[in-house]
Amino acid sequence: MLKKYQLTSCLILCMGVIAGGISSCKKAPPERDYLSNNAGFEPVDAYSPILGRTFLYKTNFQADGSSFPLQFSLQNLRHADGSPAPELTQNVTVKEWVKDYDGTEKTYQEIEDKRKEVQHPFFEIRPGSGDFVFRQASVSQIRAYPDSGYLFDVKVENNGNALSFKKMRLQPLREVPYEPYEYDYVTRLRKTETRTNANGSNYQAPFSIHPGLANVYVSKDTLMADSAAAVYFRKTGNGHSLTFKFLDQDSLPIDPMKLNTTKWNELVHGFDMKQTSTQVTYNVAYPIPLTSLDTKYAVAGNAKVLFGYSRKGTGGNRVGASFSLSFTIWEEGDWEVIFRFYRTPRFQDE
Structure with a gap:
């Protein structure tokens, strides 16, 4: 049988070990998402939407094992000479469907009642996929070939990491009626x-x-x-x-x-x-x-x-x-x- 002083010593020792264990536990830093340096857009000389129509360009961004979700944003939109290009993000008027078109409509007005005029920027990027949206605009609003066109950057980021893709080219073509x-x-x-x-x-x-x-x-x-x-x-x-x-x-x-x-x-x-x-x-x-x-x-x-x-x-x-x-x-x-x-x-x- 342990004596009283031996029990006291054991309790003090155990409490010290427990206290030491508690003080030595540090909160682990949050794990950062992986963003591959080899991720990127498929090589394209220049993006060349035809003006006069709305067009979705699927960029097929190659994530190379990067952690999802990814967020995409347009940066530094400019003319080829480096001057600002505000027209790329200014609103244009387009018709947008508010009800489904199915080809069975009986009158012109029935079709028109299924869509309305809305305002959207000419050029946008879908934040979750990196796909580009070019909306209907005319050559009087947007510069088109043979003009040297535009440059822009795209920022791609996830939790704690970011990449920037510089000097991507945009060279629209004139309307094809x-x-x-x-x-x-x-x-x-x-x-x-x-x-x-x-x-x-x-x-x-x-x-x-x-x-x-x-x-x-x-x-x-x-x-x-x-x-x-x-x-x-x-x-x-x-x-x-x-x-x-x-x-x-x-x-x-x-x-x-x-x-x-x-x-x-x-x-x-x-x-x-x-x-x-x-x-x-x-x-x-x-x-x-x-x-x-x-x-x-x-x-x-x-x-x-x-x-x-x-x-x-x-x-x-x-x-x-x-x-x-x-x-x-x-x-x-x-x-x-x-x-x-x-x-x-x-x-x-x-």
Whole structure:
């Protein structure tokens, strides 16, 4: 049995050990997130959005094992000469959907009621992903090629670490009002194409947009080649209409009624159709198509129109013919889409 003084000594020793243990425990510093020095944006010479449309550019930031979440922010936006570029972050007016568009809207006003005009900066970065958003603006607001463009920095950070990516380049391109476009996006020179003379020799000619043709005859037994027709886009006013015209080899109007299998009421998402002996016109909302959603009017981000007719061929058999076009129109206005045939299609029965 321990004596009284031995018990006291043991208690004092144990208390000292406990006290020493408590005083020696220090709070560990918070662990810092990892941000790799090899993280970065995929190499791009310059970001070149086309003005006149809203565009999301997925930058595909390579995190290289960095800790998430990451935060992205734009820094030091400037012209190529180093002077400030406040226009990049000044608000522009754009239309934004407030209700879902699904392609079943019955009137122009029903479409317009589903979107409203809002104010947003021309250039933003999505803080959680690093993707760039370029909103609809004109060359009167934003400098475009051949101007030398802009420089900007991007700061990337997580808990306690940060990286800065310097001198990233932005060089917007001028508006492209419609596509397919017969002019080069950068130089704005008209493209050329190789054509064949009657004697079989090739030559360079101004580029034309060609429709896809199927079973279109130009004589009793001669099918038309794809290059035997061309499509032209022409803006005639500042409203919101879309007109289709058809011209023969002498540039004279073809009556749209000859296209007797065309589903005019389902051709485009347009309203108040007016048909005459020279054209068909719709009241439409722009851009065409309104979204990238697939509908009966659009596929994969392009409007698709199909015109057709049928006639009695040799032997009394019914022959179907058609021509189609995939396109977009970005700029609001009164637009004409003109199909001109270098050789007039054969509409009459045999």
